[in-house]
Each structure stands twice: as structure tokens, then as C-alpha cells.
Amino acid sequence: MKEIVGESLARRLVEWGVDTVFGLPGDGINGLMEGFRRHADKLRFVLVHHEEAAAFMATGYAKATGRLGVCVATSGPGAIHLLNGLYDAKLDHVPVLAITGMQETSVLGSRYQQEVNTTYLYQDVASYNLMVTNPQQMPAVVDLAIRDALAKRTVAHLTFPNDLQVAPAAEDPYRHVSPGTPPASAPLMSRPALPADPDDLRRAVDVLDAGRKIAMLVGAGAQEAPEEVLAVAEALGSPIVKTLPGKHVVPDDHPLTTGGLGLLGTRPSEDLMENCDTLLMVGTSFPYGKFLPGPDQARVVQIDTDASLIGMRVPVDAPVTADARLALRALLPMLARRDNRAFLTKYQKAMAEWREDMAALQDAGRDPIAPQYLMGCVDAAATDDAILTCDSGTIATWAARHWTIRGDRRFYLSGNLATMAPGLPYAIAAQHAYPGRQVIAFVGDGGFAMLMAEFLTAVRHELPVKVIVNNNNSYGQILWEQIILGYPEYAVRHREPEADFAAWATACGGYGVKVKRPGDVAEAVRAALAHPGPALVDCDVNPNEPPMPGKVKYDQAKHFTEAFLRGQPHKAATLATVARDKINELRS
Template sequence: METITSQVLISRLADWGVDTVFGLPGDGVNGLMEGLRRNADRVRFVLVHHEEAAAFMATGYAKATGRIGVCLATSGPGGIHLANGLYDAALDHAPVLALTGMQETSVLGTAYQQEVDLTRLFADVAVYNQLVVNPQQLPGLVDLAIRHAYARRGVAHLCVPNDIQVAAAGDDPYQHVAPALPPATAAVYLGSPVRPRDDDLDHAVRLLGDPGRTAILAGVGARGAGHLIEELAERLGAPVVKTLSGKMVLPDDSPYTTGGIGLLGTAPSEDLMSDIDTLVMLGTNFPYTKYLPEPGSVRVLQVDVEQTRIGTRLPTEVPLAGDVAATLEALLPRLERRTDRSHLAKYQAATREWRDRMTALQDPDRDPIAPQYLASCIDDLAAGDAVLCCDSGTVATWAARHFTIHGDREFYLSGNLASMAPGLPYAIGIQLAFPQRQFIALQGDGGFAMLMAEFSTACRYRLPITVIINNNNSLGQILWEQMVLGYPEHGVRFGEPQPDYAAWAQACGGLGARVTRPGDLRAALAQALAHPGPALLDVAVDPNEPPMPGKVGYEQAKNFAASFLHGQPHRAAIATTLFKDKLAQLRGGVSD
């Protein structure tokens, strides 16, 4: 058979180490599908039910492996569906390549069926974005797309018209003098760890050598440097705060961490930010500045591999452009150990008290089931190498506070985009890269319903993924956000009839069960986690359990009360739940 352009494209992906493409066929990518068929021994194609899920799978794969994730969609609506998952990759700096189709070049601009200019559509999301118009551009454009995705930690997009996809690989209809030929081989382009200059490190040593109260804020950009961060915390006597995306950077039981920051964070972390004079920011561009110190009130040292992010959130006295691990390896030998441990000890005690408060809410006797209890059961029964892929919404609060990172556990969610629905697609994408690990997709009922067809995908590929639905039959996070604004809830409860998600799981060929009583939860969860294939556990949790912030501010409390006065329809049930929470904490010996 004559070699076609798509065959060369997919082969070039394989040369770059790509082993999986997530996608959905269509008439706009039939040539690309033939390229995949001819390279099936090198690149696996994973058939999904929705292109958004394909983009989420590629993003999850990239986040977990550090290697480029690849998704594929047809022209027009298929490519449009990719957008949400691609923005998730872009905002969380994951290297992803999107391949899309396009109508034949001869009809472009004629309002042909499904003619959508996908390069214009993706102009905002992609760091590299190219329409292929000549077979000679490939595989050179593949090299450039992948290099851009790796170097700029973002999304690359190649749009290939139908006629180019099936054209002979050697065709050059315009007889160009210098076609865009690639190098002979595709070297892996991950780059070397970047280390700051010695002069900048000396400046950092001078700042950190001054006595004072220091805190460390670690984000997902510091992943893999946890032991070095703990060593830094020990040298400086500094507590470590973690962003939500950076939850797995440091074990939750580390003696140095106060836990998370922000709406889903802890009270000790919030107190700490107003009780320091120096902040060390490692691999984070945490956007919620109201949870950070007042600009100018603290001295800031920030380490980030991307120079443009340094100083975005706070005025930065010492900017260190570099990989976090490489930077700390160069910095630590230059630092003296501080002898005053009182600042660290203060927040270690506060963190122990906070953990006791959270444990008190994990009440196994509460009916309806407390979502904190569900999260604690997952934490107790999950394996030491469990990968938890979490949805956005209230479920992220319960995971942040009650799922413990220790051992080899990992945690993924849509960080800066905070999109609903990525939990299950993430789990599928990452499981295919690490098939020996345990995978749990923790989702709200709203998020699961959006891409629930992908449970069928998990069943088709026989992936041992456990989906756990924190089912409050509502859009829980939006409900509480409305109340914090001082408004009664509106349009956020799904009501009846409720979907039978367990029956859906069984219909797909997986294990499905629903739990409504707290006494049945632990055994049902153990059974789902032990199931050798896809399993789904639909857990009816208390819909009136509020995801309270670490500390309730005056305005939040005032607006919450105003919501009651303005006719909050479930105020009695919410008040009862809040009373039960306080009672549980008092029984546990915890008081404000």
C-alpha cells in the first residue's frame, strides 16, 4: 500500500514516545483513523463516547506521566467538544496535543457542511496551532507541535484537512524548493532541570538568613520535590501550606504541613498567612490572593520554572527561575538551620487540633450519610498507591480534608479551570499509563451525569476503576455559593425521579450498587474496591451538609443568615445538620 500522510503523522507520534490516542472517529478524521490502523502495533487508540472526555483523558495522562497526552476529534462539532478539556490542560500547564479534521482544502471558505475554523477556535487555548495544507509539512509540524507543548507546558493543535490526510506522503503539489523536513529522529524533548543563577541563589540565602516567621506555599509545580521541601521546612522552622492541586506534593501526615489553603483549606493555613513576615512560594501560581498576605506586608521568594508567572500574585523580592527540585538542591546546602522552632511548633499544635475537628465530623452514625464519613471510608480502605481523581464541587472539599496523601498516593483534579466531570476520564487516561495501581474516581452526581457514558468505556476496556458518587441530588457547591451571597437557593436541586446510576453501571457490564444507610457503606465500598473490573458505588449523602471554609468571615456569616431570613427553603434541615456537626465536635472534645 502507498504510504499516506496520516500514516507518517502517527508514526512520528510514536517516534516521540506517544503510545495512546484518545478520541472519537468521524468523517472528518477517517484518514487519521487509517493512519492509526496502520500503526496499531505502536499506538493504541482508545475509543470514547464524547470528545470532551477524550481531552480530559489526554490531560489526565499528561498530568500523571509528564508525557504528552494526545486526543483526536473530527471536524466541526467534534473539535468544538474538545475545548473544555483542552482549557483544563492549558490552565494546569499539562502538555497535550489535539488532532482534528477539516473539510477538503478545495472547499474551505465555501460554508461547507461542518466547516468550522478550528484553528481560530483554538487560538486562545493553544501554544502551537497550525492548519496543515501540504503533505510535506508533516512530520516536521508534529515535531514543532510536540516541542511547543513540552517547552511551554500547554496545548498544541494540528488541524488536518481530509484530502491531506489521505494524500501520498511524498506529494508536493506546489514543488516547494525547501520542504519542512524534520530531523532524522525524534529526540525526547523534556529538557533538563533549570537551575537559577548563583547570584540569585545568594540573594535567596540572604533573605532566608534573616530571623523571622516564615511559611512555605507549595503547588503542583513542586511535585517530586517533597523531601526537599520538608528539609527546607526543617532548616527554616517553617510550616508548609499546600494548594489543592499540590495536595500530593507533601504527605498530609507530614509534621511540617498545615494542609490546604483557600475556600477548601484549613483554619491553621489561613491563620498562618497573616502571621508571617516571609513567604516562600514553590511551584505555585495560586490565584486566590485574598487568602495570601497583603501585598507588601511580607518578603516573598518565588521559585517557578516559568519566569512570567513569578510576581503575578505578590510583589516578589527574590525571583528564582528554575525547577523546584533543582533549585532546592542548589539552595539547601547554603542555608543554616534556624534554632527558634516556636513558630513551627505553634502551627503544628493548631494543625493537630484542626485534624481532630475534621475527624469528629466523620460520624458513622449520622443519617443521612455524612459526606465526610464517605470520604473517610475511602481514605481508610484505599490502597497505599491509590490514585484519586476528583470532580469539582463539594466533593472536592471532602477529598481535600478527609482523603490523606501518604505513601505513593496521588490526587488529581481540574485545578484552575475547576471543570465538572473530569474525574472518570482522568481515571481512565491515567489507568492506561499505570495499570497496576488502584484508581478511584470520586464524583458528584452532577459531574458524573455529564460524562457517564465513559463508564461504558471503562467496561469495554475492562479497566479496574472504582467510581464513587457523592450523591446529594443537587449542584451542591452552587447551592452554598448562592447562600453565601445572601440569596435563598434556586435551581440547584434535581428533585425526583433520581437516576439509577447503579443500574446504569450494571447495564454497562460493571458492578453497580447504591447505599442509603451509613451502616451499609463500609462493606459496600470494600466490595467495590475489591472488584476486578469497573465498579460504581452510588452513595446518598446528606444534601444539607455545608462545605464550610476553614474560617467563616463576618460577611460570609452575615450573608448566610440573610439567606435564611429571605426564605431559604431548606433552612430547617440545614440548621439541623449544622447542629449535628457542632455536637459531633463537642463529643470529640473539640471546641472553638
């Protein structure tokens, strides 16, 4: 049997070390699917129910493993569906290869059914973006696409017309010059860590040595350098603030950290940013500039492997383009150790108070159920190497504040795109990559409903993911954003009947339990986590629980009050919840 182009693609993916492709077949990729079938012993195809989920799974796989994620979709609508997940990969800087189908070359441009110019469609999301038109381009263009995705940590895209997919791989219909045949051996790619320039380090030391009140802000780019981050913070007497994608860089219970920053962050972290005179940013270009020090307040050192990300949010006095681990290791012996720990001690005390406040909100006696308590039960029952994936929305607040990074725990969510619905696909991808670890998706009812069919994917592929649905029967984050803007809520709560996602989980052949009473939460979570297969807890939580910022600004409080004065629905329940939260904090 002659090797077809679809098989040549599959073989080259295997040679690059790819072992999994997430996708959904269609008549626009039948030739590619035949290629995957011929290499099914080495290349696992994870069949999904929606192409958006396939792209999220590829992104989640890349985030969890650091390896290339691969997804495939048919021409037209299938390719369109991939885009949301691909933008998630692009904005969070993870390598993903998207493969799509295209109509036969003979009908291109004739407005054929489902004809969509995917190379135009993908020109913003994909760094490498090509329609393959000659078998002789294989496998060189596959190498180029993968190298681009890995080197730039972004999205690459290849689209294959139908007739080309089934063409003999050795065919040369046009007798064109070949782009060159790569060696038969497995492809290699050199990715040495980038060391810091000595002059850059000296400038950084000058800035840091001159500082009296130093803060560190670390992101996902520092996740391979936890020991170095802690060592530098200890030398500088600096508290460590973490971005949400960088949550697992440093344990949450470590005495040097003040937790997250921004609307989902902590009060000590926000205070710290307002009072520091020097900021060391490592592996982050934190997108919310209003939470960073003002240009006249603090001098800034920023370390990042991508020079284009340095100085995006605040003026930087000492840019260092380098790998975080190498830069911090080189920086450490050059720094003057701080014996005065007063600044650090101040924020350690503030963080101790904050932790007490957060613990107080995990009130088992509140009815309706407090979402903080639900997350607290998950945190208490999960293993020390558990992976938590999360959707965007109010649930991200509860996860950020009540999921404790300790041991080898990990945390993944859509960082810069902040899209809904990746929580379950991320979990499926992470469970596939790490079959021996506990993987938990903490999702809202809104995000889960968008791609809930993928729970069936987990059952069919025997992936024992655990899903915790924080069910407030509304789009909670949007509700509170409307209120903060000074508007009464509108069109953010679902009508009756309420969804019973536990029934869906059971219908899929998994374990499902519906929880409505506070006294049942802890046991339901423990039972689900102990179940050997896919399990889901659908927990009805207080729909009027506000995801309050760590530090409420005057304008936020003003708009909140104005919205209520204009006739905010559910006024009494919301005010009662806010009052109860404050009482619990004061009692702690």
C-alpha cells in the same frame, strides 16, 4: 501500499514515544483513523463516547505521567467538544496535542456542512496552532507541535483537511520548498532542569534569614522535589501549606504540613498566612490572592521555572527562576538553621486539633449519610499507592480534607479551570497509564451525569476503575455559593426521580451498588475496591451538608444568615446539619 499523510502522522507520534490516542472517529478524520489503524500494533486508540472526555483523558494522562497527552476529534462539532478539556490542560500547564479534521481544501470558505475554522477557534487555547495544507509539511510540523507542547507545558493543535489526510505522504502538489526533513531516527528533545542563578539565591537567603515567622506554600511545580521541600522546611522551622494540585507533594500526616489553603483548605493554613512575616512559594502562582499575606505583612521569595508566573499575586522580594528541586538543593546549605521552633510548634498543635475536628465529622452514625464519612471510608480502604481523581464542587472539599496523602498516593483534579466532569475521564487515563495501581474517581452526581457514558468506556477497555458517586441530587457548590452571596437557593436541586447510577454501572457490565443507609457505606466501598473490574458505588449523602471554609469570615457568616432570613428553603435541615457538625467537633 503508499504511505498517506494520516499514516505519516501516526508513525511520527509513535517515534515520539506516544502509545495512546484518546478520541472519537468521524467522517472528518477518516484518513487519520486509517493511519492510526495501520499502526495499531504500536499506537492504542481509546474510543470514547464524547470528545470532551477524550480531551480530559489526554489531560489526565499528561498529569499522571508527565508525558504528552494526545486526543483527536472530527471537524466541526467534534473539534468544538474538545475545548473544555484542552483549556483544563492549558490552565494547569500540562502538555497535550489536539488533532482535528477539516473539510476538503476545495470547499473551504464555501460554508460547507460542519465547516468551522478550527485554527481561529483554537487560537487562544493552543500555543502552536496550524492547519496542515501540504504533505511536504510532514513530519516537521508534528515535531514542532510536540516540542512546543512539551517545552511550554501547554496545548498544541494540528488540523488536517480531509483530502490532505489521504494524500500520499511523498506528494508535492505545489513544488514548494520543503520545510526540511527531520532525521529518520527517533526525535529527541533536550529538557535540562533549570538551575538557579547564584545572585537570585543570595537574595532569597537574605530574605529568609531575616524572617522570624516563615511559611512555605508549595504547588504542583514542586511535586518532583518532596525531599527538598521537607529539608528546607525543617531548616527554616517553617510549616508547609499545600495548594490542592500540590496535595501529594508532602504526606498529609507529616508533622511539618498544615494542609491546604483557600475555601477548601484548613484553618491552621489560613491563620498561618495571616500571621507569617515571610513566605517561600515553590512551584505555584496560587490564584486566590485574598488568601495570601498582604503586601505590607510579609516578604516573599518565589521559585518557579516560568518567570512570567512570578509576582502574579503578591509583590516578590526575591524571584528565583529555576527548577524547584535544583533551587531548593542549592538553597539548603546557604540557610541558617532555626533552633527556635515556637512558630512551627504553634501550628503543629493547631493542625493536630484540626485533624481531630475532621475525624469527628466522619460520623458513621449520621443519617442522612455525611459526605465526610463516605470520603473517610474510601480513604481507609484504599491502598497506599492509590490514585484519586476528583471533580469540581463540594466533593473537592471532602477530598481535600479527608483523602490522606501517604505512601505513594496521588491526587488529580481540574485546578485552575475547576471544571465539572473530568473525574471519570482522568481515572480512565490514569488506569490506562498505570494498570497495576488502584484508581478511584470521587465524583458528584452532577459531574458524573455529564460524562457517565465513559463508565462504559472503562468496561469495554477492561480498565478496573472504581467510581464513588457522592450523590446529593444537586449542584452543591453552586447552592452554597448562592447562600454565601446572600441569595436564597434557586434551581440547584434536581427534581424526582433521583438517579440510580449503580443501575447504570450494572447495565454496562460493571459492578454497581446503591447505598442509602450509613451502616452500609464501609462494606460497599470495600467490596467495590476489591472487585476485579470497573465498579461504582452510588451513595446518597446529606444534601444539606455545607462545605464550610476552614475559617469563616464575618461577611460569609453575615450573608449566610441574611439568606436564611429571606426564606431559604431546607432551612431546618441545613441548620440541623451545621449544628450537628459543630457538636461533633466539640466532642472530639
